[in-house]
Amino acid sequence: MADLQLTDDVPSAADDGVWLACIECGESFAPFADVRYTCDHCDGLLEVRYADLPTFEDFEGEGSGVWRYHDALPFDVGVTLPEGNTPLHRVPRIEDEVGVESLRVKHEGMNPTGSFKDRGMTVGVRVAKEVGVGRLACASTGNTSAALAAYGARGGMETLVLLPAGKVAAGKIAQAALHKARILEVDGNFDQCLDIVQDLAQRGEAYLLNSLNPFRLEGQKTIGLEIMEEHYADYGEYPDRIVLPVGNAGNTAALYKCFRELVKAGAITEEQVPKLTGAQAEGAAPMVEAIEEGLDETRRWEDVETRATAIRIGNPVNAPKALPGIRETGGTAVAVSDEEITEAQRDLAGEGVGVEPASAASLAGLRKLRERGVVGDDESVVCLTTGHLLKDPDAAAEAGNDPEPVANSTEAVLEHLAEN
Numbered sequence: 033m034a035d036l037q038l039t040d041d042v043p044s045a046a047d048d049g050v051w052l053a054c055i056e057c058g059e060s061f062a063p064f065a066d067v068r069y070t071c072d073h074c075d076g077l078l079e080v081r082y083a084d085l086p087t088f089e090d091f092e093g094e095g096s097g098v099w100r101y102h103d104a105l106p107f108d109v110g111v112t113l114p115e116g117n118t119p120l121h122r123v124p125r126i127e128d129e130v131g132v133e134s135l136r137v138k139h140e141g142m143n144p145t146g147s148f149k150d151r152g153m154t155v156g157v158r159v160a161k162e163v164g165v166g167r168l169a170c171a172s173t174g175n176t177s178a179a180l181a182a183y184g185a186r187g188g189m190e191t192l193v194l195l196p197a198g199k200v201a202a203g204k205i206a207q208a209a210l211h212k213a214r215i216l217e218v219d220g221n222f223d224q225c226l227d228i229v230q231d232l233a234q235r236g237e238a239y240l241l242n243s244l245n246p247f248r249l250e251g252q253k254t255i256g257l258e259i260m261e262e263h264y265a266d267y268g269e270y271p272d273r274i275v276l277p278v279g280n281a282g283n284t285a286a287l288y289k290c291f292r293e294l295v296k297a298g299a300i301t302e303e304q305v306p307k308l309t310g311a312q313a314e315g316a317a318p319m320v321e322a323i324e325e326g327l328d329e330t331r332r333w334e335d336v337e338t339r340a341t342a343i344r345i346g347n348p349v350n351a352p353k354a355l356p357g358i359r360e361t362g363g364t365a366v367a368v369s370d371e372e373i374t375e376a377q378r379d380l381a382g383e384g385v386g387v388e389p390a391s392a393a394s395l396a397g398l399r400k401l402r403e404r405g406v407v408g409d410d411e412s413v414v415c416l417t418t419g420h421l422l423k424d425p426d427a428a429a430e431a432g433n434d435p436e437p438v439a440n441s442t443e444a445v446l447e448h449l450a451e452n
């Protein structure tokens with residue numbers, strides 16, 4: 033990592049050792065005095081910075097979940113359900129088949145609303161209270177809206193979600209509806225919904241809680257802290273590589289920030305940073321295109337399509353943070369087909385790990401990179417699975433076994449089992 037992009041200077045804008053910094057021009061801003069999502073001067077993405085960065089010792093005896101890591105966060109506690117402390121599953125049959133030194137699956141679907149977004153919302157909704165906003169809003173392919181609705185409800189706040197009509201899985205809409213969000217179904221795709229929400233936020237009509245909001249990513253970086261701690265406890269070393277599904281590229285940005293901060297704090301060396309490896313669906317792969325073609329920024333894909341609706345995204349807003357994350361850690365990005373995603377979803381389910389299609393892109397991507405010889409057989413790998421199987425019941429039913437009709441008697445059941 034050539035440039036850690038972290039400074040030792042604490043600017044006058046800092047509040048209790050916390051400030052916002054522009055990743056492009058370096059300008060600093062007070063964290064909670066005003067609402068801002070990007071730099072006032074150059075419109076660059078903002079990042080939360082801290083005067084003091086913790087090491088792993090600082091987390092000892094601190095309980096579990098996102099707020100175990102409060103020393104690495106802007107507050108001691110957030111609006112919590114609680115979240116984090118997700119399992120790092122062993123998957124021995126898949127590990128054998130893929131043929132790597134070790135393979136673990138970090139299942140973020142085990143968060144309160146069934147996706148990693150909860151880690152971001154526990155911090156983001158706490159900040160919304162701090163800055164004193166009224167309505168919370170997001171654009172969503174489903175999971176962000178479910179999390180925002182639940183955490184908004186928990187915080188007693190009004191929530192508005194904009195969804196691409198006909199492209200959001202049933203479980204996610206049900207969650208947003210029952211947690212009392214106002215749901216606007218837009219005749220357009222996710223990226224167009226986000227354009228509108230950004231506009232609303234700019235006009236002061238709502239507080240934006242997509243991952244463009246730098247505080248969301250602070251919560252999400254705890255995925256990295258959990259992986260590092262648990263992997264080290266189990267194997268005595270950190271993973272060589274983390275493979276994750278990529279949509280708006282918030283998690284990639286958050287994990288990169290996590291590792292930069294650990295290096296800066298002296299908790300790990302640069303050589304111990306896992307290679308960040310993104311997986312996208314072939315029909316929505318602007319990050320893969322940018323990595324393969326060596327572009328400085330992603331091209332916006334206007335037409336995106338994939339069965340993995342959570343990552344049906346053509347304009348990843350966090351690309352300026354995530355592309356350096358992939359490059360500086362020595363990672364890569366890979367596109368996988370919907371069929372490969374479904375096969376990976378079935379195989380994970382065969383190990384008892386139930387995930388939604390987008391989540392399975394990580395395993396599908398790892399398989400492809402093994403085939404290509406990019407991932408070595410001596411590597412220890414963690415695949416991130418980002419959402420629960422029940423988020424998309426239709427996709428699960430399509431990928432799984434068909435129910436078999438049978439007459440209402442034990443004899444009929446036995447006969448059916450013997451014949452089929």
Ligand SMILES: Cc1ncc(COP(=O)(O)O)c(C=O)c1O
Nearest residue numbers: 278279280281282283342418419
């Ligand atoms: C289940 C799931 N996986 C992966 C992603 C992609 O994450 P990111 O936008 O942080 O790249 C999303 C949402 O974008 C998601 O809902």
Ligand SMILES: N[C@@H](CCOP(=O)(O)O)C(=O)O
Nearest residue numbers: 172173174175176242243280
């Ligand atoms: N998959 C996401 C898309 C929005 O991502 P965000 O992290 O920027 O909120 C979703 O669930 O809506």
